[in-house]
Amino acid sequence: xxxxxxxxxxxxxxxxxxxxxxxxxxxxGLGRVNFLEAGISKLRHVRGTAWITAGLLADMVGxxxxxxxxxxxxxxxxxxxVSVLEYLDTVPxxxxxxxxxxxxxxxxxxxxxxxxxxxxxLLSLGTPALGNFSGLNKWSLYFACxxxxxxxxxxxxxxxxxxxxxxxxxxxxGSWQSLYKRPIEKRVGDLQWRIVHGILATNRHVAxxxxxxxxxxxxxxxxxxxxHVFVQCSHLRQILxxxxxxxxxxxxxxxxxxxxxxxxxxxxxxxxxxxLNFLYGEAKLxxxxxxxxxxxxxxxxxxxxxxxxxxxxxLLLEYAYYSLTVNVDMFFAVWGxxxxxxxxxxQGGFVMTL
Numbered sequence: 001x002x003x004x005x006x007x008x009x010x011x012x013x014x015x016x017x018x019x020x021x022x023x024x025x026x027x028x029g030l031g032r033v034n035f036l037e038a039g040i041s042k043l044r045h046v047r048g049t050a051w052i053t054a055g056l057l058a059d060m061v062g063x064x065x066x067x068x069x070x071x072x073x074x075x076x077x078x079x080x081x082v083s084v085l086e087y088l089d090t091v092p093x094x095x096x097x098x099x100x101x102x103x104x105x106x107x108x109x110x111x112x113x114x115x116x117x118x119x120x121x122l123l124s125l126g127t128p129a130l131g132n133f134s135g136l137n138k139w140s141l142y143f144a145c146x147x148x149x150x151x152x153x154x155x156x157x158x159x160x161x162x163x164x165x166x167x168x169x170x171x172x173x174g175s176w177q178s179l180y181k182r183p184i185e186k187r188v189g190d191l192q193w194r195i196v197h198g199i200l201a202t203n204r205h206v207a208x209x210x211x212x213x214x215x216x217x218x219x220x221x222x223x224x225x226x227x228h229v230f231v232q233c234s235h236l237r238q239i240l241x242x243x244x245x246x247x248x249x250x251x252x253x254x255x256x257x258x259x260x261x262x263x264x265x266x267x268x269x270x271x272x273x274x275x276l277n278f279l280y281g282e283a284k285l286x287x288x289x290x291x292x293x294x295x296x297x298x299x300x301x302x303x304x305x306x307x308x309x310x311x312x313x314x315l316l317l318e319y320a321y322y323s324l325t326v327n328v329d330m331f332f333a334v335w336g337x338x339x340x341x342x343x344x345x346x347q348g349g350f351v352m353t354l
Contacts, residue, residue: 034061106133110144122157178262178277188281198226218294239303243283250276271337282310
């Protein structure tokens with residue numbers, strides 16, 4: 001409570017100081033700015049060991065009328081109660097105008113019993129970085145408060161459910177920015193974000209809400225979990241083989257976790273990483289759309305044909321744009337990296353190599 005009162009007085013000039021400025025504000029002949037410029041901002045600046053004289057105060061604030069200042073001091077003395085005057089007598093101040101009051105530095109940190117941050121946990125109390133209250137970013141304070149308020153509901157959540165499939169050492173840390181980095185479309189980025197967090201409505205999830213609905217995969221009939229939809233279904237053999245081919249050709253890696261989480265951004269391999277993450281995103285979109293088409297009973301259900309169509313359509317659109325802007329070289333700088341998915345032809349256009 002004492003600290004709270006100190007904060008209020010420090011930030012809002014509360015407490016006994018209001019008596020001084022109520023009289024200054026209520027008198028049109030006095031200027032508050034003059035008092036502040038003279039270093040008089042608190043009651044004890046005019047009442048140290050004794051009341052300051054009207055003549056001295058008038059000289060300090062640059063006023064000619066000593067009588068006007070004397071009236072203000074008289075009214076101020078009459079408004080103060082006996083207990084307040086006795087309190088002021090117990091505060092010996094030799095020269096209040098030159099005194100600097102040291103306000104304690106406030107430090108903000110998050111503590112919760114014996115909690116220890118873990119790489120496998122979604123919740124981390126070590127971020128955002130906090131510190132001195134005076135220099136604290138408002139969003140950092142907001143995020144820290146949100147974590148504390150929701151601590152019990154977050155403390156047991158794993159960072160991703162995919163550790164059951166790709167291993168406990170494979171985590172999406174450092175890959176989040178890759179999910180949305182251009183040229184990936186927002187709809188693809190949103191889908192990838194939901195996949196990593198495990199919040200897509202598969203048939204197994206629907207069956208929990210509606211017991212009459214089956215939880216079987218629309219392709220093979222097995223229980224349809226999120227893992228099954230994107231990596232386990234027999235229907236995915238060809239598309240997953242194509243994904244492994246991309247990873248091996250572009251980065252020399254066939255790690256399954258890269259397909260799920262995306263390759264971490266690297267400046268040294270920037271162009272290849274961006275291209276591979278684009279292809280991974282299109283492959284996941286093709287898998288999800290082919291599943292939806294199967295359930296609806298219309299549209300293509302072959303994810304390989306669908307991903308080739310998605311990439312081909314995007315290349316045609318991008319090439320048309322760069323042709324209109326007379327910047328075809330930039331098209332091949334972005335999309336023709338290593339000739340993995342396209343390369344220039346003899347007619348001044350491009351040919352897909354995917």
